[in-house]
Amino acid sequence: MPYVSRDPEGRIAALHAERNSDSQESLAADHPELLAFVGAHVRVADIRGALEASDLELIRVLEDLIAVLINNGVIRLTDLPLAAQVKLSRRGRLRDRLGGIGDLAADADDVLLP
Numbered sequence: 001m002p003y004v005s006r007d008p009e010g011r012i013a014a015l016h017a018e019r020n021s022d023s024q025e026s027l028a029a030d031h032p033e034l035l036a037f038v039g040a041h042v043r044v045a046d047i048r049g050a051l052e053a054s055d056l057e058l059i060r061v062l063e064d065l066i067a068v069l070i071n072n073g074v075i076r077l078t079d080l081p082l083a084a085q086v087k088l089s090r091r092g093r094l095r096d097r098l099g100g101i102g103d104l105a106a107d108a109d110d111v112l113l114p
Contacts, residue, residue, distance in 0.1 A: 001026040002034065012037040063091060 003023035007013040012033060016023040027034045066088065069075045077085055 001028060003027075004034070004037075063088065 003016040003019050003026050004012045005014045005016065005022040006025070014023070015034075015037070019026070066075075066080075070077055077088070080088070
């Protein structure tokens, strides 16, 4: 049975596999309070995972936006800080290398810019 420690309001704050000085109380694995605590943490993990996936997608959108601005003469690559220039150039070279293996490396909704 898992052991729990509680916050000052009496809510479960942490789970422990063994009894220790912070967790003297054990609860059955199917205890509603324990299930609610674990469920809340699973939902947070799911949301974090979705947010991280969204971050990766947004990075690609920003790269494409920068490419459009450069191609349309709105900005020059050299207008960006040196660190940004290096990162964009590195990612562009990597993407060019992936382009050599065709659609295997691209998602169906990817737009590959020149």
